[in-house]
Amino acid sequence: MSEFLKNGVLTIEDFEVPPEARRKMGRVIMIECVQKIPCNPCSEVCPQGAITIEGDITNIPRVDFDKCNGCSICIANCPGLAIFAVDESLGDEIAEVGLPYEFMPLPEKGEHVELINRAGEVVGTGKVKRIMKPKSFDKTAVVYLEVPKKLSLDVRFFKRKN
DSSP: OOHHHHHSOOOGGGSOOOOHHHHTTSOEEEEOOOSOOSOOHHHHHOTTOOEEOOSSTTSOOEEOTTTOOOOOHHHHHOTTOOEEEEEOOSOSSEEEEEEEEOOSSOOOTTOEEEEEOTTSOEEEEEEEEEEEOOGGGTTOEEEEEEEEGGGTTTOOEEEEOO
């Protein structure tokens, strides 16, 4: 039985992870959707055609990591807040994680934050690198955090320090 079924917390084994070589080439998305529900905004908005849902609309979306350019439109359009971006091309020690953010006020560029994993635990500190909030994203911003590379696959939220 997966940890998700036992305690409601996803682990890296519960979804498809972009290969390390792809993560080192630049930003790419990860879909952490594990529930079979009728939903397809991610596949509908992807301008690269990188996200597909095969067969029934309740099937789990899949990402063609070679087609994905990390534009992050899918992140803001996912009603389940289950899509994240990872970029491990920034150097040996630093990575970038992009995540959906639906709170106000928005954090500020350069703000130092505590990094939170899927279980809600603080796992380190990072910095807000940039925020995307075009009108096409409706009310969901995408916040990009600079994080230690060793945490790039674990960080899924943040806590503001102030």
